[in-house]
Amino acid sequence: MSANHDNTRDNRAEYRQDTVMAHEYDGIQEFDNRLPNWWMWIMWGSIVFALGYWLVFHTLSLKPLSVAKFETVMQKAQEEQLARAAAQGVDDNFLVMMSQTASKVTEGRDIFVKHCVACHLDKGQGLVGPNLTDDVWVHGCAPMAMLKTVTEGVPAKGMPAWQNQLGPTRVQAVVAYVMTLKGTNVPGKAPEGQPCQF
Ligand code: HEC
Known part of the structure; x- marks a missing residue:
């Protein structure tokens, strides 16, 4: 000591x-x-x-919080990934990826509100057109099947073709949004068609 x-x-x-x-x-x-x-x-x-x-x-919100910054970076990365996938061609995987990209789903939602709710209603629960929220589909629930239905329509049954009015990228975006509705099971028009196989 x-x-x-x-x-x-x-x-x-x-x-x-x-x-x-x-x-x-x-x-x-x-x-x-x-x-x-x-x-x-x-x-x-x-x-x-x-x-x-x-x-x-x-x-004053002069600077973004780190959570918002993180989300921006993640979203950008997702969009870049999507752009790389698009270069390899549009297929089921590409559309699945798109349906998981927030900015594309938001874009698809805007298109849906503008052009589709008249017949499918706001939540996709169906009116003139079928319920898009159940697991039963008339023309197939696989992403590429949906893309075909929306692109070419079903004129004989009252579903318009959207390829000319929207163009391919906006049709893809609205399909990506419809994919997020599938399985939300909003009560509405009774199920029509075959159980979803995708
Ligand atoms: C004028 C009414 C109308 C509008 C507007 C409309 N649809 Fe449809 N939609 C229908 C009808 C009717 C059917 C059913 C066709 C059939 O039974 O073959 C359908 C079917 C569908 C299907 C296939 C459902 C299934 O069970 O296979 C999808 C997907 C779809 N519409 C998406 C869209 C999207 C996306 C938009 C907007 C871009 C849209 N529809 C706008 C009337 C409409």
Whole structure:
């Protein structure tokens, strides 16, 4: 042991006050010492930082929160992946990938609201056209089968062909959206056709 036993106490003037406060509980007494400077720096620093953070990220939204940043990056990566897949041709896998890409599903939803809800209703539960939310399909539930139905239509039964009005990429997007409806089972028009095999 070193000669100085009282080494554990900081002997600088600002800590050497040791005023005992008037109250006492079960023999426990309390010093009324000044908080150390490093502690005060951290406290005031945290308050200033929090205020700045709150203003920049929440009140004024000058910068995106890291969650939003992460989502943007992920979405971009998904879109790049989709573009690479598109270069290899449109098939079931491509459309499945598209139905998992949020931006494409949103685009498809907008197209659906504009052009399809009149006959299939807002949730796809069916009116003139069949219920798109059940697991039973007239023209097949495989993504490429749906793409064919929407592209070419079923003119004899009242389903228009959409290839000219929407063009191939928008038809793909709306099919991607319809794929997200499949299996949501919204009560509506009674099931028509064959059980889904995809
Ligand atoms: C004018 C009414 C009408 C509009 C608008 C319409 N559909 Fe249809 N749709 C139908 C009818 C009717 C059928 C059923 C055809 C049949 O029984 O052969 C159908 C069938 C379908 C099917 C096949 C369902 C199955 O069970 O196989 C899909 C998918 C579909 N429509 C998607 C769409 C999409 C996407 C749009 C918008 C771009 C759209 N429809 C717009 C009337 C419509």
